[in-house]
Amino acid sequence: MPLPDISVVIPARNEGAKLAPTIQSIARTRTTEARVEFVIVDDASIDDTVACLVAAVPELLKEARIDIQVHRLEEQQGIYKTRNHAASFASGEILFGTDAHVRFSEGWDELVLYHLAPNRVLSGTTAVPGSPFRGYGCDLLIPFMGTSWNNGPVDGVAHVPIAPCHATVMPRELFNRLGGYDSGMILYGAGEAEFSIRAWLQGADVMVVGDLLVEHEFKPKDVLANFIDEVRSFWIHNCIRFGFLYLSELGCMQMLRYYSLQYPELFSEALHRVNESDVWQRRAFLEEHQRRPFQWLVDYFGMKNQAGGEII
Incomplete structure (x- = not known):
């Protein structure tokens, strides 16, 4: 039986030249024969995000078994609506939602294919370049309705309340059944937490994979x-x-x-x-x-x- 395709969906706004190295890194750290497509939606950037990516596409396509889609929104929609747009263009059976400035650990695709199930959302483990920090998904803070990092550690897989946006994996059918991210959320904040809580309450499981590292470049303070x-x-x-x-x-x-x-x-x-x-x-x-x-x-x-x- 052929392995399912994986769609890596990335919203981007004013990311300049960061996207191409991200795509290249994700493509090169696969260890299975799964085909991977990258679906990039530019959220009305005012820099050269699209131009930089389009210029890099011919070289990127030399990586085996990848496809690249690039779409642009003419008016800024915010991170959650942009993620929904990206998911709507995806053709893979599996969605891996991430950001424009990440690196995945070697064999990330093998871990996804092994641990994913029809009614399961996976969270990657968040790492920070040059730091021992590890975030094993997030906990919910009430009444703030924000999040804090779960510092684990996690050996194997474990249930976690919230999967962060830059490291969220699920079957595309589950994403569609849940209705995607809440379109009532404006620009930024709380959308990833709401999505994971909704997944839990509608009967899905959210599980962090300890060995699935997503190295994320956070904004300077x-x-x-x-x-x-x-x-x-x-x-x-x-x-x-x-x-x-x-x-x-x-x-x-x-x-x-x-x-x-x-x-x-x-x-x-x-x-x-x-x-x-x-x-x-x-x-x-x-x-x-x-x-x-x-x-x-x-x-x-x-x-x-x-x-x-x-x-x-």
């Missing part, structure tokens, strides 16, 4: 701080939306209190934007389709709130 400042109002919106989708009424009140105290200058605008959205229709839809209640997930992972208390 000053660049990251400026970026977060630019997207903070949208990020707060996304976290509140995330909480409204899954938390109890008391949990939602706790979350709102947290954000009103932490970000009083941005809170009202974010809350208004959430209330003007489809959040309550979306919650009703999710509750109709989920097989597990949110409390099941809390109990399964023994989740506590950020103060170490019970989640209400």
